[in-house]
Amino acid sequence: MQQVVAPAAGPLEGTVRLPGDKSISHRYAMLAAAAEGVSKIGNYSSGADCHSTLRCVEALGARVEVADREVTIEGRGLEWAAPAGDLDAGNSGSTIRMLSGLLAGQSFTSRLIGDESLSRRPMQRIMTPLAQMGAVLSARDGKFPPIEITGGALRPVDYAMPVASAQVKSCVLFAGLFAEGVTTVREPAPTRDHTEVALREFGAEVERFADGVSVHGRAKLRARELTVPGDLSSAAFFLVAAAIVEGSNLILQGVGLNPTRATLIDFLMGMGVEVKILDLAMRNGEPVGDLLVRGSKLKGGVIEGKWAAALIDEIPVLAALGACSEQGLLVKDAGELRVKETDRIETVAANLRNMGAEVETFDDGFRVAGGQRLRGAQVDSCGDHRIAMACAVAALRADAPVTIENAEAASVSFPEFWDTLAQVRG
Ligand code: S3P
Numbered sequence: 001m002q003q004v005v006a007p008a009a010g011p012l013e014g015t016v017r018l019p020g021d022k023s024i025s026h027r028y029a030m031l032a033a034a035a036e037g038v039s040k041i042g043n044y045s046s047g048a049d050c051h052s053t054l055r056c057v058e059a060l061g062a063r064v065e066v067a068d069r070e071v072t073i074e075g076r077g078l079e080w081a082a083p084a085g086d087l088d089a090g091n092s093g094s095t096i097r098m099l100s101g102l103l104a105g106q107s108f109t110s111r112l113i114g115d116e117s118l119s120r121r122p123m124q125r126i127m128t129p130l131a132q133m134g135a136v137l138s139a140r141d142g143k144f145p146p147i148e149i150t151g152g153a154l155r156p157v158d159y160a161m162p163v164a165s166a167q168v169k170s171c172v173l174f175a176g177l178f179a180e181g182v183t184t185v186r187e188p189a190p191t192r193d194h195t196e197v198a199l200r201e202f203g204a205e206v207e208r209f210a211d212g213v214s215v216h217g218r219a220k221l222r223a224r225e226l227t228v229p230g231d232l233s234s235a236a237f238f239l240v241a242a243a244i245v246e247g248s249n250l251i252l253q254g255v256g257l258n259p260t261r262a263t264l265i266d267f268l269m270g271m272g273v274e275v276k277i278l279d280l281a282m283r284n285g286e287p288v289g290d291l292l293v294r295g296s297k298l299k300g301g302v303i304e305g306k307w308a309a310a311l312i313d314e315i316p317v318l319a320a321l322g323a324c325s326e327q328g329l330l331v332k333d334a335g336e337l338r339v340k341e342t343d344r345i346e347t348v349a350a351n352l353r354n355m356g357a358e359v360e361t362f363d364d365g366f367r368v369a370g371g372q373r374l375r376g377a378q379v380d381s382c383g384d385h386r387i388a389m390a391c392a393v394a395a396l397r398a399d400a401p402v403t404i405e406n407a408e409a410a411s412v413s414f415p416e417f418w419d420t421l422a423q424v425r426g
Pocket of ligand 1 (some may be wrong): 168312
């Protein structure tokens with residue numbers, strides 16, 4: 001599918017409702033399946049990735065009912081049923097990596113597959129710690145999906161992750177639920193902590209310390225009623241859209257503002273974007289609020305070190321912001337971008353260059369020059385949801401319409417994106 005996005009003819013205005021947070025939806029679904037009793041999850045993500053997770057837990061014996069954005073899951077406790085066939089994670093790295101932790105504790109063998117993009121993404125990062133815990137794993141070429149996991153009795157580990165990854169941290173903590181004793185994960189830079197928060201909500205014992213977290217094994221999880229906050233990473237597209245279109249004024253409702261994610265707000269404010277947080281409240285251990293954002297004069301910025309890990313999903317759209325800022329954007333220490341749904345250093349650079357921007361790439365990042373005049377062009381998401389949406393946002397500042405190929409990819413995390421964009425353009 002193609003989408004043609006015309007330059008903004010006037011300010012963006014209105015109120016935006018976001019899909020439920022993708023990261024939190026995955027975790028709630030997996031933990032509900034591993035809990036005893038019936039959980040109800042409100043505002044579950046409408047994205048295809050989170051529905052891949054639902055299909056997997058259903059294939060593993062959980063009872064799943066979906067009614068619009070409300071999902072009901074009857075869990076099986078920690079003992080799941082052997083699936084009849086392969087478990088399909090689709091495009092979702094979170095599904096394959098986090099679910100692997102729970103499969104490592106089962107007494108059967110399961111095989112996880114994914115689409116073409118997922119089949120190119122590295123899995124050693126989860127295979128190493130799970131093998132240390134006692135699971136038996138194999139993968140294509142030793143590192144890519146499909147991966148096969150034979151679970152069994154697991155022993156606890158104290159694992160220092162070589163890369164800052166919330167998916168790996170979650171995978172090991174989930175496996176730790178099955179081990180006798182305390183499993184610890186240490187991280188080189190802070191990553192999103194939704195797993196820690198959700199584990200506590202479902203009744204597991206979790207301890208945090210400066211550079212890591214521990215979970216007590218043989219936990220009994222209890223079913224819960226929870227509501228997923230709006231997805232801040234989806235909100236990012238509208239925050240940047242409003243920031244780069246003069247005179248814009250948007251309200252984003254019910255957005256998750258967990259401090260491990262809300263670095264985005266600090267970064268935007270540092271770039272000169274006017275963002276206000278209204279009505280902050282706590283829901284199921286997660287802060288939630290409404291955001292007000294206005295078109296602003298933009299300075300420029302640098303993303304490096306621990307900021308790179310904290311902003312990793314937002315970098316594609318921040319590149320568009322950088323091009324429209326005075327001094328541009330420099331991204332370093334973000335080599336992880338190369339192993340996302342696409343190599344996002346290359347896909348961001350290729351698309352912005354097509355639109356006339358000056359972009360320099362490095363092994364671990366890129367530099368987008370500021371003050372760029374973007375032009376109408378044909379660009380390609382390459383099947384990557386965040387690239388499709390970042391291109392649409394950049395197009396608002398182009399001098400002629402931008403045609404985005406493979407625009408349907410947006411539905412991996414934000415199926416309502418195109419309608420929402422049309423709605424705020426009036
Ligand atoms: C996620 C963690 C990040 C992020 C992904 C979602 C999660 O991946 O990019 O979109 O929900 O834990 P990594 O763990 O690979 O950094």
